[in-house]
Amino acid sequence: MKINIIREKRKTMVLKIVDSENAVLKAPTNFSQKKIDDFIESKSKWLEKNSIKMKEKENLSHSFDFETYLYLNGKIFSSTAELAFDFNALTQEKKKKLIKKFYLANFERLETLAKEISDKTGLKFKEIKPTTSVRIWGSYNISKVMKLNWKLLILPKELSEYVIYHELCHSVHMNHKPKFWKSVEKFCPNYKQLKKELSFYSFVLKADF
Numbered sequence: 001m002k003i004n005i006i007r008e009k010r011k012t013m014v015l016k017i018v019d020s021e022n023a024v025l026k027a028p029t030n031f032s033q034k035k036i037d038d039f040i041e042s043k044s045k046w047l048e049k050n051s052i053k054m055k056e057k058e059n060l061s062h063s064f065d066f067e068t069y070l071y072l073n074g075k076i077f078s079s080t081a082e083l084a085f086d087f088n089a090l091t092q093e094k095k096k097k098l099i100k101k102f103y104l105a106n107f108e109r110l111e112t113l114a115k116e117i118s119d120k121t122g123l124k125f126k127e128i129k130p131t132t133s134v135r136i137w138g139s140y141n142i143s144k145v146m147k148l149n150w151k152l153l154i155l156p157k158e159l160s161e162y163v164i165y166h167e168l169c170h171s172v173h174m175n176h177k178p179k180f181w182k183s184v185e186k187f188c189p190n191y192k193q194l195k196k197e198l199s200f201y202s203f204v205l206k207a208d209f
C-alpha cells in the first residue's frame with residue numbers, strides 16, 4: 001500500500017483509502033514524521049483489511065462484462081428480434097441504449113415480484129415506477145410510490161427481493177431506525193448478507209446508461 005502524505009492546515013490526521021494500492025494521509029503541518037509513522041503503524045491492520053476488500057471489489061468489477069453477462073444471464077435477450085443484427089458490432093453507446101431498452105421493456109418482471117411480495121406480506125404500495133438512478137436501487141415515498149432501479153434485473157433475483165422487502169417495510173417505518181431493520185429481518189432473516197452482496201454490485205448501479 002502506497003501512502004501519499006499531504007501536509008496541510010488542520011488539527012488531526014485523517015487516513016483515506018483510494019484504491020487497493022493507494023491511500024492518502026492528511027496531516028497537520030507541525031506533526032513530526034515519527035508521529036505520522038506511528039499513526040500509520042497503528043492503522044496497519046485496518047489498511048490491510050480494507051486493501052483486500054478493495055481488491056475484491058476491483059476484481060469483480062473488472063470481470064463484469066455487461067455483454068457477456070447479458071448473453072449468459074438473459075437468454076431471452078439473445079432470442080429477441082432486436083438481436084437479429086450483430087450486437088458486438090455496435091458501438092458502446094448503442095449497446096447501452098439497447099440494454100436499457102431491453103430491461104425497461106422487461107420491467108414488469110420486477111412489478112410482478114413486487115406484487116407477489118406485497119400480497120404475501122400485506123405491505124402495500126400504490127404505484128411502481130422504474131428508475132435509472134446511479135445512486136439508489138429503490139425508494140418509497142409518503143404517497144406510497146415505490147421506485148425500483150431496472151438494473152436490479154441484471155442482478156441475482158434474491159437481491160431484487162431484498163430491495164423490494166426493504167422498500168415495502170418503509171410503508172410502515174419511514175426511516176432506517178432499529179424498528180425498521182427488525183421488520184426487514186422478519187421477512188429477510190439474512191438481510192445483512194444480502195445488503196453486503198448488493199453493495200458488491202455498486203459498480204452496476206454506478207454504470208451510466
Ligand SMILES: [Zn+2]
Nearest residue numbers: 166167170176
Ligand atoms: Zn431504505
